[in-house]
Amino acid sequence: MPQHDYIELHQKRFGKRLDTEERARKKAARQPHELAEKAQNLKGLKAKMFNKERFKEKALMKKQMLAHEEKDIEVNVEDVKDGAVPTYLLDREQQQQSKVLTNMLKQKRQEKAGKWDVPIAKVKQMSEGEMFQVIESGKRKQKSWKRRINKVCFVPETFTRKPPKFERYIRPTGLRFKKANVTHPELKTTFSLPLLGVKKNPQSALYTTLGVITKGTVVEVNVSELGLVTQTGKVIWSKYAQVTNNPELDGCINATLLV
Amino acid sequence: MDQTKKKIKTNQITLLAPDTRVFVTLINPYGEEAQKSLELSVNTTKEELQSILQQLVKTEEDQVYSFFHNNIELVDTLNQLIASDPEYKLENTFSLTYHPQSLFRIQPITRQTAALEGHEQPVLCVQFKTHGDILATGSGDTTIRLWDMLTETPIATLQGHKNWVLCLAWSPDCKYIASGSHDGQVCIWDVQTNQLKGQPLKGHTKWVTSIAWQPMHLDEECTLVASSSKDGSVRIWSRISLSCLIAINAHQKAITKMLWGGQGYIYTASEDTTIGVWNKSGKRLQELKGHGHWVNSIALHSDYTIRCACFSEGNTDINTKQAKVLYDKILNGKNERLVSASDDQTLMLWEYTSSKPKVRMTGHQQQVNHVQFSPDGRYIVSASFDKSLRLWDGYNGSWIATLRGHVGSVYQVSWSSDSRYMLSASKDSTLKLWSLQKKKLAFDLPGHADEVYAVDWAPIGGEKAGSGGKDRRVKIWRH
Numbered sequence: 158m159p160q161h162d163y164i165e166l167h168q169k170r171f172g173k174r175l176d177t178e179e180r181a182r183k184k185a186a187r188q189p190h191e192l193a194e195k196a197q198n199l200k201g202l203k204a205k206m207f208n209k210e211r212f213k214e215k216a217l218m219k220k221q222m223l224a225h226e227e228k229d230i231e232v233n234v235e236d237v238k239d240g241a242v243p244t245y246l247l248d249r250e251q252q253q254q255s256k257v258l259t260n261m262l263k264q265k266r267q268e269k270a271g272k273w274d275v276p277i278a279k280v281k282q283m284s285e286g287e288m289f290q291v292i293e294s295g296k297r298k299q300k301s302w303k304r305r306i307n308k309v310c311f312v313p314e315t316f317t318r319k320p321p322k323f324e325r326y327i328r329p330t331g332l333r334f335k336k337a338n339v340t341h342p343e344l345k346t347t348f349s350l351p352l353l354g355v356k357k358n359p360q361s362a363l364y365t366t367l368g369v370i371t372k373g374t375v376v377e378v379n380v381s382e383l384g385l386v387t388q389t390g391k392v393i394w395s396k397y398a399q400v401t402n403n404p405e406l407d408g409c410i411n412a413t414l415l416v
Numbered sequence: 417m418d419q420t421k422k423k424i425k426t427n428q429i430t431l432l433a434p435d436t437r438v439f440v441t442l443i444n445p446y447g448e449e450a451q452k453s454l455e456l457s458v459n460t461t462k463e464e465l466q467s468i469l470q471q472l473v474k475t476e477e478d479q480v481y482s483f484f485h486n487n488i489e490l491v492d493t494l495n496q497l498i499a500s501d502p503e504y505k506l507e508n509t510f511s512l513t514y515h516p517q518s519l520f521r522i523q524p525i526t527r528q529t530a531a532l533e534g535h536e537q538p539v540l541c542v543q544f545k546t547h548g549d550i551l552a553t554g555s556g557d558t559t560i561r562l563w564d565m566l567t568e569t570p571i572a573t574l575q576g577h578k579n580w581v582l583c584l585a586w587s588p589d590c591k592y593i594a595s596g597s598h599d600g601q602v603c604i605w606d607v608q609t610n611q612l613k614g615q616p617l618k619g620h621t622k623w624v625t626s627i628a629w630q631p632m633h634l635d636e637e638c639t640l641v642a643s644s645s646k647d648g649s650v651r652i653w654s655r656i657s658l659s660c661l662i663a664i665n666a667h668q669k670a671i672t673k674m675l676w677g678g679q680g681y682i683y684t685a686s687e688d689t690t691i692g693v694w695n696k697s698g699k700r701l702q703e704l705k706g707h708g709h710w711v712n713s714i715a716l717h718s719d720y721t722i723r724c725a726c727f728s729e730g731n732t733d734i735n736t737k738q739a740k741v742l743y744d745k746i747l748n749g750k751n752e753r754l755v756s757a758s759d760d761q762t763l764m765l766w767e768y769t770s771s772k773p774k775v776r777m778t779g780h781q782q783q784v785n786h787v788q789f790s791p792d793g794r795y796i797v798s799a800s801f802d803k804s805l806r807l808w809d810g811y812n813g814s815w816i817a818t819l820r821g822h823v824g825s826v827y828q829v830s831w832s833s834d835s836r837y838m839l840s841a842s843k844d845s846t847l848k849l850w851s852l853q854k855k856k857l858a859f860d861l862p863g864h865a866d867e868v869y870a871v872d873w874a875p876i877g878g879e880k881a882g883s884g885g886k887d888r889r890v891k892i893w894r895h
Contacts, residue, residue: 237556237557237558237578237579237580239537239556240538240556241537241538241540241555241556241557241580242538242540242556242869243540243582243827243869244540244582244583244623244625244626244672245672245712245713245785245786245827246869247582247623247646248646248670248687248710384823384824384844385823386823386824386844386845386862387862388845388862388863388864388865389862390846390860390861390862390863391862
């Protein structure tokens with residue numbers, strides 16, 4: 158090991174040996190042979206240390222090679238985005254008015270899932286005491302065959318009352334609703350749509366016929382304002398939705414559309 | 417003259433006695449009178465009127481005319497038509513407007529014959545070769561596909577664009593297609609070899625909104641093609657040297673549509689609410705101001721003639737003299753009429769000579785997206801986001817009818833070549849065929865699974881239409 162730069166000093170003063178390039182080249186050419194010999198013949202701790210050094214060098218080489226290769230690859234200027242629209246729609250922010258997902262997707266989904274997959278599958282059982290309030294009638298208020306429904310109802314427009322003497326179930330007008338706030342599950346938009354009828358109340362068939370709306374009831378709503386069309390060209394004007402809140406507590410009916 | 421008018425139950429027609437004579441003036445479509453009044457018998461039939469008109473106006477022998485009074489057509493005798501006008505008095509002259517009729521009839525389109533798969537992204541633009549034997553469709557998957565109409569199978573896929581193909585145009589001689597894409601590049605394709613000519617033409621900094629070739633009668637070789645872009649400029653490229661000849665900085669805001677008119681002027685409709693009229697050396701002749709919001713679409717009454725005047729039914733030869741003759745005929749000595757549709761829910765009729773509109777047509781309740789003149793230039797139909805189409809008179813812009821039936825915004829509209837039917841494409845995934853004579857829906861054409869973005873009716877070789885939409889299918893419709 159040179160202690161100071163006397164070698165460089167001598168080279169500056171008197172020039173290098175005439176065969177320095179030759180010797181350097183030959184020495185470099187011997188390196189791989191020497192390294193190979195070491196790698197094959199070293200044992201013990203020295204071998205471990207040598208192997209560790211060699212591994213580090215190789216890893217560095219690989220990284221450099223990859224970096225070089227990357228420079229040769231042409232960079233993609235712009236990725237082609239999805240959602241191609243024609244020129245007249247390009248500058249417009251199209252409001253996603255509730256649209257039916259492409260019918261192909263819908264068909265695939267229907268094949269996978271059961272047809273009546275509803276958001277709220279199970280509903281808590283309701284007792285009669287919760288649903289009905291006993292109304293006493295008669296001259297001495299002894300007859301108690303009348304019931305008043307404590308839950309929200311839907312009454313169709315063509316409904317006519319039976320004579321009051323014979324009505325068993327009373328649906329108070331304060332608890333009658335005509336509209337529901339329906340949310341489209343995929344598009345997360347909510348519309349206020351008129352009700353057409355009660356399809357099924359999970360509590361009991363009696364409640365279905367009376368038109369009682371509780372949590373989990375499947376109702377039919379008028380969707381003509383959404384402008385949906387089937388693939389054969391027919392306009393869809395009604396769809397089912399399932400009620401998701403307790404309308405008698407909230408004062409409104411919230412439902413999700415069953416697409 | 418004894419006027420034996422029977423007194424009315426309001427439903428019955430009152431007819432004049434057969435030997436009464438009336439004074440009639442014949443008025444041409446532009447509103448000018450052809451001749452001083454003629455005295456004719458009340459029982460004159462349509463054929464007799466036709467021969468009289470032919471002698472007066474000195475037209476070709478084969479030209480058939482139809483006669484109208486207050487937009488009611490003359491069906492058998494003059495008597496019927498007079499009776500339909502309760503305000504007419506015998507002393508006044510009876511005005512009859514005549515319109516040239518097209519000789520051929522196109523059968524209405526009723527059914528879908530093919531659903532062509534292939535595109536991997538929504539189909540954005542669709543255009544038939546003038547003879548209707550090849551359909552070119554551009555899509556968001558950066559390719560243009562050519563489809564053979566005889567076998568309804570694909571011919572070739574033209575790749576070369578790097579982003580959505582937004583617009584394409586066949587050259588007037590139908591040997592080349594020019595197309596523009598979302599990254600501002602314009603490509604010219606040779607259809608005979610289905611190859612890209614040279615390299616994509618770069619120059620626009622934003623997406624290309626429309627492409628127009630110079631009309632055939634101005635240049636037989638079809639060397640010049642113009643492209644307009646969102647960056648507000650119009651570039652004129654040469655097909656032969658594949659370079660940009662002129663770049664016109666036409667507008668500050670985006671140009672939504674550009675047309676190359678038959679009189680040599682380039683019309684550019686822009687989002688800065690004006691329409692510019694330029695000549696091909698880049699000089700602006702006129703700025704048509706009047707709209708209050710973006711101008712979405714423009715149309716010239718000679719559009720159809722420029723597209724297919726050099727071709728005729730039956731043979732594929734290019735006849736440049738015929739192109740000039742037919743163009744002069746549709747101009748009829750006047751200037752080209754331009755109609756523009758805007759986001760301010762109105763349309764306006766213009767002539768390039770004046771910067772003020774001739775007529776302002778209101779009635780739509782939302783943005784008007786697309787407007788087209790009928791091939792004979794008599795009617796204008798406008799498609800709007802308010803789900804309706806409106807029919808207007810092509811000469812004076814007066815409203816004729818509203819066509820309702822769509823349940824979603826109407827995007828595009830296309831005419832049949834005899835001007836009797838209109839085809840409209842809408843967001844509600846249906847196409848609808850409307851009859852001009854009845855001013856009603858003729859046929860409903862469902863079948864697309866999603867919004868229909870583009871529709872085109874084959875101009876010559878007629879009875880087919882093609883449509884493409886968001887569901888990535890190209891559908892062919894025939895009678």
